[in-house]
Amino acid sequence: MLRTYQLSASLDAPFKFTMIHRKPTVLTTSEEALDSELLAPEPAERISRRDFALRNLGLLTAAVLVQGNEETSHLSLTRHIVRIPGLSGPLRVVQLSDLHRSWCVSESFIAQIVAQANALRPDLFLLTGDFVTRSSGYADSCMRHLADLRAPMGRYAVLGNHDYWCDHNTGAPVIAAHLADIGIVLLTNRSVRLGHNLRLVGVDDGHAGNPNLPLAFERVEQEEGVITITHNPMLFPLLSHYPCVTLAGHTHGGQVNIPLITDAIVGGNTRFMRGWYREPNAPGRLYVSRGLGTVHVPLRINSAPEIALFDLIPA
Numbered sequence: 001m002l003r004t005y006q007l008s009a010s011l012d013a014p015f016k017f018t019m020i021h022r023k024p025t026v027l028t029t030s031e032e033a034l035d036s037e038l039l040a041p042e043p044a045e046r047i048s049r050r051d052f053a054l055r056n057l058g059l060l061t062a063a064v065l066v067q068g069n070e071e072t073s074h075l076s077l078t079r080h081i082v083r084i085p086g087l088s089g090p091l092r093v094v095q096l097s098d099l100h101r102s103w104c105v106s107e108s109f110i111a112q113i114v115a116q117a118n119a120l121r122p123d124l125f126l127l128t129g130d131f132v133t134r135s136s137g138y139a140d141s142c143m144r145h146l147a148d149l150r151a152p153m154g155r156y157a158v159l160g161n162h163d164y165w166c167d168h169n170t171g172a173p174v175i176a177a178h179l180a181d182i183g184i185v186l187l188t189n190r191s192v193r194l195g196h197n198l199r200l201v202g203v204d205d206g207h208a209g210n211p212n213l214p215l216a217f218e219r220v221e222q223e224e225g226v227i228t229i230t231h232n233p234m235l236f237p238l239l240s241h242y243p244c245v246t247l248a249g250h251t252h253g254g255q256v257n258i259p260l261i262t263d264a265i266v267g268g269n270t271r272f273m274r275g276w277y278r279e280p281n282a283p284g285r286l287y288v289s290r291g292l293g294t295v296h297v298p299l300r301i302n303s304a305p306e307i308a309l310f311d312l313i314p315a
């Protein structure tokens, strides 16, 4: 009974309580008050030059971040015609580097890369390391798409520092096993002889691996055309003494490539950031790809992800 009573009371009461206790609304109608409102804006509405600059800097930063995030998925193709002494016929090679499958590089992006790369109809695919970031758990979703790469002369790879570093520095054998499972041949300090008198040399990562150049070049014969793959271009001062073209990655072209600033900051780690290089008085040449994925943040600025196409022709 008590509950029923309270319910009926609450249905009737609100109207009465509102009428009795509501404070009257005070409307200001004086001209003086109106004028003062118009002439004296609220102090909060005043923006100092510093605040104005900070607000615009914030907007600019947000715009750059949005643009930089979009750039991570804007695939670019670079094409290079390269003369190789010793090569007996033309060959088309596609280099894919630094896929970095991870929380910030999606599986669908890997699939898109593979589709675009296959459309170039290369004779040979060369993969220059950093397949995942942090965890080999990402390898499955990376490799299931790399398995679809098609090239009549094969698919070859080297590992990158992140392949070594994943799983708290124990992941390299896992990545190597995944590559073997899909038929991609890992060249760790060794070479293979391919068609058109081409010798392909793979050198282990200079940073996290155990590079051994004499072992890697052991079987190279003088009359052969030679392409070398390695992840980190830091080895080029040594590799440049070999008469070969080296393909590397690792730098992501700076990833956030702001002219002068990026080279000044990141350039302390390498002077081989992106593109072609030669050393004085040495026969070797180096190409550094900007790679495809990102590390740390899903952001690229002025350094679009790159599929590199090399049309090799006899010198």
Ligand SMILES: [Fe+2]
Binding pocket: 098, 100, 130, 160, 162, 250, 251, 252, 291, 295
């Ligand atoms: Fe990388």
